[in-house]
Each structure stands twice: as C-alpha cells, then as structure tokens.
Amino acid sequence: xxxxxxxxxxxxxxxxxxxxxxxxxxxxxxxxxxxxxxxxxxxxxxxxxxxxxxxxxxxxxxxxxxxxxxxxxxxxxxxxxxxxxxxxxxxxxxxxxxxxxxxxxxx
Amino acid sequence: xxxxxxxxxxxxxxxxxxxxxxxxxxxxxxxxxxxxxxxxxxxxxxxxxxxxxxxxxxxxxxxxxxxxxxxxxxxxxxxxxxxxxxxxxxxxxxxxxxxxxxxxxxxxxxxxxxxxxxxxxxxxxxxxxxxxxxxxxxxxxxxxxxxxxxxxxxxxxxxxxxxxxxxxxxxxxxxxxxxxxxxx
Numbered sequence: 001x002x003x004x005x006x007x008x009x010x011x012x013x014x015x016x017x018x019x020x021x022x023x024x025x026x027x028x029x030x031x032x033x034x035x036x037x038x039x040x041x042x043x044x045x046x047x048x049x050x051x052x053x054x055x056x057x058x059x060x061x062x063x064x065x066x067x068x069x070x071x072x073x074x075x076x077x078x079x080x081x082x083x084x085x086x087x088x089x090x091x092x093x094x095x096x097x098x099x100x101x102x103x104x105x106x107x
Numbered sequence: 108x109x110x111x112x113x114x115x116x117x118x119x120x121x122x123x124x125x126x127x128x129x130x131x132x133x134x135x136x137x138x139x140x141x142x143x144x145x146x147x148x149x150x151x152x153x154x155x156x157x158x159x160x161x162x163x164x165x166x167x168x169x170x171x172x173x174x175x176x177x178x179x180x181x182x183x184x185x186x187x188x189x190x191x192x193x194x195x196x197x198x199x200x201x202x203x204x205x206x207x208x209x210x211x212x213x214x215x216x217x218x219x220x221x222x223x224x225x226x227x228x229x230x231x232x233x234x235x236x237x238x239x240x241x242x243x244x245x246x247x248x249x250x251x252x253x254x255x256x257x258x259x260x261x262x263x264x265x266x267x268x269x270x271x272x273x274x275x276x277x278x279x280x281x282x283x284x285x286x287x288x289x290x291x
Contacts, residue, residue, distance in 0.1 A: 042160025043112075043134045047127055071119040074164050082285050 006087060009041055010049050014076065014084045017059060024050075050074060057082060062065035108154040109139050115158055118165035120172050211241070 006014075012031040016022055022030065027050075028041055041049075053059045053071035064073045083086065112135045116128055142150045246284065 024130060025137040028134065028138070030145075040156070042157045043131055043138065044157070044160030044162070044164030046134075047131055048164045051127075051168075071133065 008035075009039055009045065010053070011087065012039055012085075013041075013046070013049055014058070014080060014087075015055070018081065018084055019072055021062070021064075021073045023064065023071050023073040025074045027074070053080070108150070108157075109135060111154070112157055112161060115161040115165070118162065120168050122172075123168050 010025060010033065012034055013027055015034060016027050016030040019030075024043070024046060028043070031039055031041055050059065051063075054061060057072050057077055060077050061072050061074055064071055113132060116124060116131060119128070138153070140155065142153050145153075
C-alpha cells in the first residue's frame with residue numbers, strides 16, 4: 001500500500017530537497033518559486049513540517065561544511081526519496097484518469 | 108518586526124529552541140532582509156504571516172511535548188476520514204425515541220399505580236415516589252454518559268500512547284516495511 005496523499009507544502013519541500021540539499025531559507029525560496037508564488041511558507045510552518053519529516057526519517061539534517069557559519073541543511077533520505085517517487089506516481093495516475101474523464105465529458 | 112519574531116520564538120519549548128532557535132532566527136533575518144526592498148504594506152502582511160506561523164508552530168510543539176503527537180496530526184482531517192465509514196442508522200434513532208417515550212409512559216403509569224394503592228401496612232412507612240422531572244433526569248443521564256465517555260477516551264488515549272512509544276523504537280528498516288506512512 002502506498003503512502004497517504006501528502007499536503008502541497010510538504011510535497012514542495014520534498015521536491016525542493018529532491019534536487020539538492022538545502023537550508024531553511026533556500027527551501028522557503030524554492031517552494032515559493034516552484035508554486036509560482038502561490039505557496040508562501042512561514043518559518044514556523046516550515047520548521048513544523050521539517051520536524052515531522054525528520055521524525056518520520058523522510059529527511060535528515062546535517063551541518064553544511066562549505067558555509068561560513070556551519071549552518072544546518074536538510075536532505076532527503078532514501079526512504080523519503082522512495083515515498084516521493086510513489087507520491088509522484090500516484091499523482092501521475094490520478095492526472096491520467098482525470099484527463100481521460102475530462103476529455104470524455106467534453107466530447 | 109524581527110524583535111517581535113524573536114520574542115515569539117520564546118513561546119517554543121526550551122529544548123526545541125535550543126535545537127532550532129538560532130536556525131529559525133537566521134531564516135527570519137533573511138526573510139526580513141528580503142522584505143526590506145518591498146512596500147510597507149507587504150512587509151506588514153509578511154510580518155503578520157510569520158508571526159502567525161510562529162504562534163501555530165509553538166502551539167504544535169507544546170502539544171507534541173505533552174501528548175507525543177504533532178497538533179496537526181491530532182486534528183488532521185485524515186483522522187476523521189477513518190470515521191466516514193461509520194453510519195448512524197436512522198432506524199436506531201426511531202427505536203431510541205420509542206424506548207425513551209415508553210420509559211416516560213412507564214414512569215407515569217408506575218406513579219399512578221403507587222398513588223392508587225392505599226397505605227395498608229402500619230409497620231412499613233409510606234412509600235414516597237422520587238419526584239424526578241424529565242429535564243433533571245435527562246441532565247443526569249447526559250452527565251453520566253459524559254463521565255463514561257471521558258473514562259473511555261482516557262483508556263483509548265493511554266493505549267494509543269503506549270502504542271506510539273513502542274513504534275518509536277522501530278528503526279528505519281521497519282518503517283520502510285510499513286510503507287513509511289506519516290501524517291502531515
């Protein structure tokens with residue numbers, strides 16, 4: 001059985017980290033960019049979601065070596081990547097079915 | 108605005124502040140720096156948005172530290188989808204109404220019978236009926252049901268807590284096996 005549908009902000013966070021590891025502010029910027037400015041996460045919401053993802057071991061936290069202050073960054077774990085792939089497949093299938101239904105209705 | 112956000116960070120549990128406080132403050136500073144180039148209205152809106160997020164986040168973390176669950180997980184609509192399969196049959200409502208009316212009629216009849224029988228035994232005192240009216244009786248039943256419900260909920264909550272404590276000991280391999288489901 002696949003994972004339950006996840007919320008859009010969390011999906012955007014996972015997609016952001018799927019590309020490369022990022023720190024908090026970079027995740028905020030990337031999610032805003034990916035959603036075309038529609039999803040604007042607040043810092044509190046971002047860290048709430050990151051906490052839950054860390055707890056579920058979907059992501060992990062590490063110290064960035066090349067940053068001057070050695071700030072913390074986040075990356076997907078193999079579990080997180082697998083779940084993200086499953087979620088994307090689920091959405092693809094849903095979109096395929098939705099497309100078929102909508103086209104049939106229009107004809 | 109950053110001062111307000113910094114003070115709101117103090118609403119988080121101390122342990123959480125130690126772990127993420129500096130990092131969150133750095134992010135808030137970067138957000139503020141970015142907003143510096145925008146209009147006052149935009150800055151105020153964003154400041155309120157950030158403040159709301161911090162308040163909500165602090166509440167969530169406190170709930171988590173008390174209950175072991177994230178607030179959003181506790182009140183997630185997904186929890187209620189589990190109950191959507193439950194249907195309260197309309198026939199049950201009818202049946203319960205009939206039973207309730209029957210009890211009221213029986214009480215009324217019993218009272219009439221008790222009043223119609225004359226007191227005959229001098230060794231036993233007069234049998235007095237307890238004068239229960241409908242409203243106090245209903246309130247009494249509701250209060251009893253409330254107490255029973257609270258006890259039941261406490262038992263279920265205690266069982267759930269112990270279940271989560273057991274699950275927290277499961278490693279990533281087990282988590283993967285179970286599909287790695289997470290309530291977000």
